[in-house]
Amino acid sequence: MLFGRKRKNPIKIADKQIKEWKYTTCGYCSAGCSMEIGLNAEGHPVSSRGVSGADVNRGKLCIKGIFEHELFTSAGRGEQPLMRGRTFDEYQPAGWESALDHMASEIGRLQSAHGHDSFAVVSTGQLLTEEFYTLGKLVRGVIGTNNYDGNTTLCMASAVSGYKRSFGSDGPPGCYDDFEHTECLLAFGSNLPEQHPVIYWRLKEALEKRKFPVIVIDPRVTMFAQFADIHLPITPGTDLALLNSFAHVILEEGLEDRDYLDAFTTKGNDFERILEDYDPVTVAKICGIDEDTIRTVARLYARAGAAMSIWTMGINQSTHGSDGVAAINNLNLLTGNVGQPGGGGLSITGQCNAMGTREWSSCSGLPGYRALENEEHRNEVADFWGIDPNFFPAKRGLTETDIFPAIETGQIKGLWLVATNPLTSMPNTDRIRRTLEKLDFLVVQDAYSDVETTQYAHMYLPAAMWSEKEGCFTNTERRISLVNKITEPPGIAKPDHWIFSALAQRFEQGRKIKFPGKASDIFDEMKQLSKGRLLDISGLDHDVIERERGVQWPCPEGEAVSANPRRLYADGKFQHADGKAKLITLPFVDNNEMPDTDFPFWLNSGRVVEHFHTRTKTGKIGNLNKFSPTPYMEMNPDAARELDVGHMKYVRLVSKRGDAVVMVQLTHRVPNNMVFIPFHFYDCVNRLTLGLLDPHSRQPAFKQCAVRIEPVAQDVAARANVEARAF
């Protein structure tokens, strides 16, 4: 007789009859996993797997990567350009010729009537690097509008700004290999296990070999916090005060690395004087972290042989995001932890190619980390493209978060959205909706035609996405990886770089500049422009990048790929004119919207592992969407009891901006004065958010505002919810 398992049928793994595996790079988060897509005999993508020889993921993928091949056949893709008149009649299908002719003539019409900057462009962190470079060439070199930005202002702008202020340039100095060497890890506002599962797995691997303290600073008890040695459940928006206090303790106790400071840094006269105000007793009252813990963490960090900090949106999305980043840099400079194995500050980036846009899109300047404000840089790029340097503005124009208000005031009349969905992702979306309605001309260029913004557009351009085209992504640790074309895009959808080049041909100046058609030829231009710069990639090409399963920059010509330095600034030479890093004086101003008697709860927002952003992709993949198909919020059971709110019941949340109906999930993950909502759902959390802007980076403080909770008729809410799910 058979017992237990033996009685059961053996597990069978479905044979998908895969005939060929094709190499590419994951198109979701910035971990940058190398993967292969399995094709069956008919050439259909039927499976995804991690690449074991790739340094980033070593065979692993997270749940999004595992189902990524299903994207190729997901619903809602745009198959041909659509156009309609100013009265918002029905969309009519159009060919590329007539769509792009019309687009060029509308841009021309607006620019001659209202000036060059009346047409704005907002892009993304999800195109290929070659596409970013091409878009930059089109916008800066041909269309000539200075109101050009990316959704990175919602995401990475504070990190970029903080790096520039401290080190003189953007560019995360560290790498994943630092986990193998560090003796202390601080993680600020990052939920690594859900948002960057493979980077988290790299950390776990390192910890299995060698124990070191992991300290997580997050107002929620995230999975990362549960696994940490010390969790600091900080009062929202107060990280800068805490960081200043760490610096205070380090200086007070003489734990700083004096040799490093003397050799490699400069500072303002008031640096130490301002830090005196941030003694742990005072700061404990601001951050809600007790005095002893502040001292303990500061000592652990400063006494570790090598210590590192990582951070993500809990720092960047704050009114002091840029200051928070500069304060993390201060901490690392004070302790001599920059560019050392296991020692440094690594901003964990977000989108698959958040770095590619920072490096090459010209959104905030000119390609290759060049600045519009620098005459030499303007001349170099103008010369390379063959245009008059005076065509470039001498100062950066508006950021995404300033472009929308400029539409409200009538300063901007036309907008081109490329791979971004502000109707779900910007703060105060009801205001964004009214803003979009004011536009004379809105073009949406997206992989999906059912993206919410198309309801307000005059023209929709269907784009190929991810592995329907070829080019590169740069990940969190500056590693460039190759995305290969695996299938054809649907209908007559085209790669974004094809659309940019084809539009350029409609302008006189666009016909004078070279717009290469092949991604590898575009890469070749970038190589030439990168020579001698911090992000030198002149030693690379697509073949080398694929063969190596990703290569970190810098990688100059003539140097072996294996010899490239894994970290920036190891020699203590920084990008400020004097070659030094700056210790920046950072007084903390508490200027957020805070809970009060009318709106007694903090509203926090972020992500969950199974969804990506506004769900245009993951909302269509059954094996991902099933885990959270419904807008919901985490709420503490003690607070719920007081308000008589039940688990899985609906409530209405109200802020000073608007309201949203969500399902309640009771959990002790949030404190009893806070609720947390994943931001992935349309008409949900961003109807409530305020999004005060950081003064340096113009990034919105998505994670701090105040709401109250009201009852709602359960049957009405349930019906609305079913409608929302029918996305």
Ligand SMILES: Nc1nc2c(c(=O)[nH]1)N[C@H]1C(S)=C(S)[C@@H](COP(=O)(O)OP(=O)(O)OC[C@H]3O[C@@H](n4cnc5c(=O)[nH]c(N)nc54)[C@H](O)[C@@H]3O)O[C@H]1N2
């Ligand atoms: N599954 C999945 N992965 C993703 C994405 C996705 O949509 N889905 N998006 C990618 C992108 S673009 C990004 S930018 C990253 C974001 O990655 P993360 O930043 O890790 O993700 P979030 O959930 O937005 O926020 C992280 C944490 O910040 C905390 N936080 C809120 N306020 C504060 C505060 O004042 N101080 C501190 N210290 N912490 C605070 C929140 O409680 C939350 O747990 O993820 C990337 N990876």
Ligand SMILES: Nc1nc2c(c(=O)[nH]1)N[C@H]1C(S)=C(S)[C@@H](COP(=O)(O)OP(=O)(O)OC[C@H]3O[C@@H](n4cnc5c(=O)[nH]c(N)nc54)[C@H](O)[C@@H]3O)O[C@H]1N2
């Ligand atoms: N409340 C709250 N709001 C937030 C955040 C938060 O934490 N809380 N996080 C913010 C952050 S960090 C980010 S990064 C933003 C993200 O916000 P968005 O960028 O607006 O969100 P996505 O859904 O990624 O939008 C990308 C769009 O590009 C399309 N797309 C994908 N690939 C391609 C392609 O190759 N070509 C073209 N043309 N289209 C493509 C997708 O279908 C999708 O419509 O949201 C921000 N909003």
Ligand code: SF4
């Ligand atoms: S960790 Fe990020 S890059 Fe890796 S498979 Fe998951 S979503 Fe893709």
Ligand SMILES: [Mo]
């Ligand atoms: Mo992001």
